[in-house]
Every structure is written in C-alpha cells, then in structure tokens.
Amino acid sequence: MDLGLKDKVAIITGGASGIGFCTAALMRDEGVRLLLADRDADSLAGAVARLREGGGEADAAVVDVSKFEDCRTMVDSALERYGTVDILVNSAGIGGDMQFFAESEPEQWEGLLAINLVGVMNCCRAVTDHMISRGTGKIVSLASEAGKANEKRMVVYGATKGGVISLTRGLAAELGRHSINVNAVCPGVTHTPMTSYLSEELVAASERFYPLGRLGNPEDIAPMITFLCSERASWITGQAISISGGFGRA
Ligand SMILES: NC(=O)c1ccc[n+]([C@@H]2O[C@H](COP(=O)([O-])OP(=O)(O)OC[C@H]3O[C@@H](n4cnc5c(N)ncnc54)[C@H](O)[C@@H]3O)[C@@H](O)[C@H]2O)c1
Numbered sequence: 420m421d422l423g424l425k426d427k428v429a430i431i432t433g434g435a436s437g438i439g440f441c442t443a444a445l446m447r448d449e450g451v452r453l454l455l456a457d458r459d460a461d462s463l464a465g466a467v468a469r470l471r472e473g474g475g476e477a478d479a480a481v482v483d484v485s486k487f488e489d490c491r492t493m494v495d496s497a498l499e500r501y502g503t504v505d506i507l508v509n510s511a512g513i514g515g516d517m518q519f520f521a522e523s524e525p526e527q528w529e530g531l532l533a534i535n536l537v538g539v540m541n542c543c544r545a546v547t548d549h550m551i552s553r554g555t556g557k558i559v560s561l562a563s564e565a566g567k568a569n570e571k572r573m574v575v576y577g578a579t580k581g582g583v584i585s586l587t588r589g590l591a592a593e594l595g596r597h598s599i600n601v602n603a604v605c606p607g608v609t610h611t612p613m614t615s616y617l618s619e620e621l622v623a624a625s626e627r628f629y630p631l632g633r634l635g636n637p638e639d640i641a642p643m644i645t646f647l648c649s650e651r652a653s654w655i656t657g658q659a660i661s662i663s664g665g666f667g668r669a
Contacts, residue, residue, distance in 0.1 A: 422649035425450035429506035429648065430497050432484050432542055435462035437611030438561060439510030441637030442644045446506075447475035449645065454497040456482040457511065484511045484538030485530075490545035498549065506648045507546045509539045509560040509583075514613045520574040528575045535579035536586070543590060543601075551597045557648045560587055562603040562659055564667045580605075584659040591657030600656040602647045607663025609635035630665030639664075 429446055433439035434455030443453055447470050455470075455477060457463040463479045470477040480496050482489040497504045515531045516523075539560050550556030565573055566580025587603040594601055608614055608625055614634075617625070626633055640662050646652055647660075661667040 420651065422449055422646065422651055424645070424649050426452065427505040427648075428452045428454070428497060428501040428503050429508060430454045430456060430480075430493060430504055430542075430546070431508040431510060432456045432482065432493075432538070433509075433511030433561075435459050435466045437510070437613060438606065438609065438637045438640050438644075439508065440466050442508055442510065442641040443470060443477070444473070445641045445645050446648070447473060447477065451506070452501050453477040454480055454493070454500065456480040456484070456493045458483045484509075484542055485533040487541045487545070490538075490541040493542070494545045494549065503553070504546055504549055505556060507542060507556070507558045508644060508648065509542050509558070511538055511542075512561060512613075515573070515576050517572045519572055523575065531575050531579050535576070536582040539583050539586060543586070547594070547599075550599050551594070554597050556594075556597070556599040557652075558587075558590070558599065558601045559644050559647045560601075560603045561644075562587070562605045564605050564607045564661060564663050566603075567605055567659065567661070567667055567669065587659060588657045595656055598653075600647070600653065602652075602655060602657070603659040604640060604643055604647070605659050605661045605663065605667065606640050607635055607661075607666040609637060609640060611637055628666060629663070633664060635662065635664060 435457035460481045467479045480493045482493045562583040563580040565577035569577035591601040
C-alpha cells in the first residue's frame, strides 16, 4: 500500500529519542521531509545526522514544548525551511516519578502538566493557523494506556494523558471542517529511554498482564502513527487507538 507520504512535511516533537525517533526513521523511509524538535540538543543533533545518513531530508529545532514561543518558532522554522507543514506528531513527554498520589507534592505535578498536556496544546495551537489556512493537516499525539484506565503510582502522568485524549477529541470536532485529522495513540509500556529504569524482574512481572506476552518496542508504535498521518487514514479522526499487546481492550 502506498501511503502517499512522499514529500509531505512533518514536525515530530520528542524526535530525538524513542518512539519519536523511530517514527521519524519510518517516515524518512516514506520520503517525508522532517523537522525534529526536542529540548535535548545533543541527542537531537545525533538523531538528525542518522536520518540524513540514510538519505533523508531532516533538520533540527531545539524546543521546549512547555514554552509557547518555542513552539511558534518551531513552526516558523519548518515553514521557512520547507514552505509548509502537513503533519504534527506530538511525542515529547516525560514519565515523572513512580509514586503514590497521596505521597506526592503539587510542585512535582507541574512539569508533567506543562510538558505532557500544555506542551501538546502549545504545539497544536502553533500549527493550527497554517493548517486551517491550507484546509488540510494531520495531528497525532502520544497519549498512553494510562490515559484511558490510569494506574497506581502514575496517577498524574495518567491524568495528563487522559487530557491529551480529551484534547484530541475536542480538536477533531473543531477542526474536521478544515479537513484536519486529529488522533491519539495509546501505547502500553514500551522499551525506550523513558522506561529504561525497569529492572528485568519488573519487566517479567509486567509482561504477565499483556496477552501477547511482551512489552512493546518503538517499532510496534511507529507504523500506526505513520499510517494515521497518511492520506489512507483520511476518514479517521478523534480516536485514541491502543497499541499495547492486548493490555487495553476497551
Ligand atoms: N515508553 C513508554 O512506555 C510509553 C508508553 C505510553 C506513552 N508514551 C509516550 O510516548 C511519548 C514518547 O516517549 P518515549 O518512550 O519515546 O520517551 P523518550 O524519553 O525516549 O523520548 C521523549 C523525548 O521527549 C523529549 N522531551 C522531553 N521533554 C521535552 C520538552 N519539554 N520539550 C521538547 N522535548 C522534550 C526528550 O528529550 C526525549 O527526546 C511520550 O509522550 C510518552 O509519554 C511512552
């Protein structure tokens, strides 16, 4: 199936690592022109170099998604470099500490909310003027299974991801008339730098909750994100799609 992505322009936040980078590599193979945005300048430079080695067109923007001005500048850079933005993938995020809510302090919630929820709002808002003016666009945000059911010891993280799912549904309702598709993907626990703290014992204990018997890899998530950004998914919007080895079945 030809996804029709050749020469499309995509901004991928959190593109220096994990799911964001894997998605960038897959899109690069489909001929997508990329702007990777991340706050980690060193990893970002390495990621862009690897994408270019494979023959891709890729550039970097050092961005803190929690700052709206950074997000505006990110979109301006993409427009300056490529002349348009067809796709926004919101993958920048943080996990926060594993902790019972009743033992947490309000100042520990601030970063999670500012990056995982307000950061996604900032990037969406920064790109909507352009997408509305063109009457087309695809936005895919990384939510989480934790945003659907939530879990012990990650309640605030789960709440931010629940917020991303709600934001996705609301934006889909508002932006559909401009032919802008807005969707979220909800991974289960996936092996990336974000989850590198998991010990072998914890991985083995967690895998028992997954009908397919293993945790995820970025390569399990990136194809769905890429498909949702393609013309082949043009009648899918407002969805929060689980990619989690059967963990979430609602
Ligand atoms: N790994 C998992 O188990 C899992 C499960 C469900 C959802 N997710 C979500 O998927 C997304 C990608 O996670 P990952 O596992 O690839 O993690 P990762 O840590 O490998 O990548 C996240 C990237 O986001 C960047 N980032 C963090 N804060 C930022 C900010 N303020 N501005 C710009 N960039 C910032 C980091 O520098 C990093 O490069 C996140 O939103 C995460 O919450 C991950």
